[in-house]
Amino acid sequence: MDRATIRFGGLTAVSALDLSIGPNEMVGLIGPNGAGKTTAFNMITGVYQPTEGGISFLGHPTTGLKPHQLTKLGIARTFQNIRLFSSLSVFDNVRVATQLHRRHGIINALWRGRDFRDSEAEVEATVMDLLAIFKLEALRGEMATSLPYGAQRRLEIVRALATKPKLLLLDEPAAGMNPTEKEELMHLIRFIQERFSISVLLVEHDMTVVMGVCQRIAVLEYGVKIAEGNPSEIRSNPAVIEAYLGTEEGEEEVEDA
Amino acid sequence: MIATGGKRWLFLGVALAVVLSYVSGGLNSYDRGIWIDCGINIILAVSLNLILGHTGQFSLGHAGFMSVGGYTAAKITLVCAALLPVSMQPVLLFVAILAGGLLAALAGLLVGIPSLRLRGDYLAIVTLGFAEIIRVIMQNTEAVGGASGLSGIPKYTTLGWTFALAAVTIYVVAGLVNSTYGRGFLAVSDDEVAASSMGINPVRYKVTAFVVGAFFAGLAGALYAHHKQTLTPTGFDWLKSIDIVVMVILGGMGRTPGVILAAILLTWLPEQLRVFSDYRMIIYSLLIILLMILRPQGLFTFKRKKKPNPVPA
Numbered sequence: 001m002d003r004a005t006i007r008f009g010g011l012t013a014v015s016a017l018d019l020s021i022g023p024n025e026m027v028g029l030i031g032p033n034g035a036g037k038t039t040a041f042n043m044i045t046g047v048y049q050p051t052e053g054g055i056s057f058l059g060h061p062t063t064g065l066k067p068h069q070l071t072k073l074g075i076a077r078t079f080q081n082i083r084l085f086s087s088l089s090v091f092d093n094v095r096v097a098t099q100l101h102r103r104h105g106i107i108n109a110l111w112r113g114r115d116f117r118d119s120e121a122e123v124e125a126t127v128m129d130l131l132a133i134f135k136l137e138a139l140r141g142e143m144a145t146s147l148p149y150g151a152q153r154r155l156e157i158v159r160a161l162a163t164k165p166k167l168l169l170l171d172e173p174a175a176g177m178n179p180t181e182k183e184e185l186m187h188l189i190r191f192i193q194e195r196f197s198i199s200v201l202l203v204e205h206d207m208t209v210v211m212g213v214c215q216r217i218a219v220l221e222y223g224v225k226i227a228e229g230n231p232s233e234i235r236s237n238p239a240v241i242e243a244y245l246g247t248e249e250g251e252e253e254v255e256d257a
Numbered sequence: 258m259i260a261t262g263g264k265r266w267l268f269l270g271v272a273l274a275v276v277l278s279y280v281s282g283g284l285n286s287y288d289r290g291i292w293i294d295c296g297i298n299i300i301l302a303v304s305l306n307l308i309l310g311h312t313g314q315f316s317l318g319h320a321g322f323m324s325v326g327g328y329t330a331a332k333i334t335l336v337c338a339a340l341l342p343v344s345m346q347p348v349l350l351f352v353a354i355l356a357g358g359l360l361a362a363l364a365g366l367l368v369g370i371p372s373l374r375l376r377g378d379y380l381a382i383v384t385l386g387f388a389e390i391i392r393v394i395m396q397n398t399e400a401v402g403g404a405s406g407l408s409g410i411p412k413y414t415t416l417g418w419t420f421a422l423a424a425v426t427i428y429v430v431a432g433l434v435n436s437t438y439g440r441g442f443l444a445v446s447d448d449e450v451a452a453s454s455m456g457i458n459p460v461r462y463k464v465t466a467f468v469v470g471a472f473f474a475g476l477a478g479a480l481y482a483h484h485k486q487t488l489t490p491t492g493f494d495w496l497k498s499i500d501i502v503v504m505v506i507l508g509g510m511g512r513t514p515g516v517i518l519a520a521i522l523l524t525w526l527p528e529q530l531r532v533f534s535d536y537r538m539i540i541y542s543l544l545i546i547l548l549m550i551l552r553p554q555g556l557f558t559f560k561r562k563k564k565p566n567p568v569p570a
Contacts, residue, residue, distance in 0.1 A: 045454060047450070066453065066458070067453040068453040068455075068456050068458045068459070071453075071455060072456055076454070076455075079451065083448045083450065083451035084448075084451070085443065085447040086447050087443050087446070087447050087511070088440065088443055088444065088447065095437055095440065096437070096440045096443075096452075096457070097455040098437065099437045099440070099441065099456075099457070110428075110432045112432070116436075120436070123437050159455065160454075162455075163455055163456050
């Protein structure tokens with residue numbers, strides 16, 4: 001991201017944000033409520049277009065591209081409030097995401113020749129593999145929304161991975177999780193990064209999770225990046241402490257969402 | 258779902274239609290007519306179900322697409338019937354039906370591209386408006402008979418043709434929805450934002466559903482024209498679109514077998530209750546309100562059998 005700025009009317013939600021994510025790197029984006037984390041996230045994924053500045057991915061400028069085109073380039077995401085396909089099973093939720101890399105269209109879907117069946121079988125195998133890696137294979141026939149919360153979060157990540165991304169964006173994956181689940185989530189994120197060797201951008205409220213898994217952390221406050229560095233630098237940065245804890249009233253702004 | 262087993266279901270359906278057309282010799286013409294109506298309504302309801310039920314786009318323009326198909330096909334046979342020998346009738350009908358479907362699909366494309374950026378109520382209004390525009394155009398075009406419509410259309414539609422095409426419709430809709438490609442329709446209907454971040458282009462899927470749906474509505478219109486033998490613009494007003502929507506809602510949105518049953522029921526029932534025909538729309542609206550309160554999933558929605566997902570070897 002290069003000096004990416006977005007304004008809604010008179011409000012500058014994110015101002016001149018510079019952020020780069022290297023291959024295979026795990027970057028965290030944190031900040032108090034309303035700092036513009038999710039807005040920044042939505043700019044990267046094409047939901048919003050930056051008013052100024054630009055974003056590029058693997059050398060391609062991404063400004064003007066729609067979310068589905070960005071996904072084709074290799075950017076996948078999860079959602080803060082889980083958005084699984086409620087009328088599809090666990091298996092089909094992942095299966096839908098794999099169709100991106102196939103060239104079969106309507107005619108093939110109707111004729112169902114050998115090619116088509118082979119490719120459907122290949123997709124099924126890929127989906128089974130993914131589900132097996134994330135221990136969801138036993139639940140594959142269930143409707144996605146009938147899963148327990150933690151499993152739904154995991155399924156969202158699996159679904160994002162099924163698009164074969166190079167960059168995975170996780171929007172507050174720890175939201176609503178208890179400490180044990182958070183611990184599992186941290187293992188899971190580290191595991192994904194090693195196993196699939198992809199870059200991860202983690203937008204997160206929860207300090208333990210961010211500090212625990214990220215190599216580099218950027219801190220946003222009121223749409224401005226106030227700090228960037230490795231976890232221990234961030235922990236001792238006075239500006240960050242001020243943003244989170246306030247100076248005078250000492251109000252606790254960190255919310256256990 | 259129907260046709261998950263693949264093409265053999267399609268062949269079975271077509272074979273059944275052929276058998277039916279022989280058996281139907283024994284029916285009197287009134288009963289045969291009702292069965293043809295049933296078949297046409299099955300095509301309409303199942304194709305609307307792809308748009309409304311599976312892809313979740315509320316379209317009130319199905320009668321418009323039907324009339325495009327009907328008028329196109331009727332015009333073709335009216336012009337050509339005298340020029341061709343009788344033995345060419347089935348070929349002529351086939352060509353007319355296909356042309357009707359293609360033109361309706363084109364209309365679907367033209368309407369779909371601009372209007373599918375809209376959602377919900379707005380889309381319903383735009384499609385409703387479109388159907389009315391078609392009707393008014395037909396009403397004022399002398400080439401298709403103007404307000405008095407087309408009459409003297411040869412009676413080519415048979416039970417066999419109708420049910421064979423109904424089988425094709427069911428096969429295509431079920432085949433699409435049961436492929437990795439076609440599951441995109443369901444994904445778009447569930448959550449457009451999530452679908453687009455999975456690399457699915459929502460507009461493309463919605464337009465596809467719209468065009469395929471319109472194509473089959475056009476086929477149904479062509480069959481209708483060669484069954485009733487007359488076409489009037491008022492026959493394709495918005496009440497006709499509502500009729501089809503009611504079939505889909507009654508049968509359960511996105512549930513093909515339920516929608517087929519509802520199409521049959523709503524063809525047969527009004528025939529039995531001709532005495533009350535003035536109150537039909539009142540009964541329909543009451544029916545929908547009651548249904549929404551008591552059985553929002555549709556009258557004929559049976560518990561979906563849990564389909565074990567295939568385990569690749």
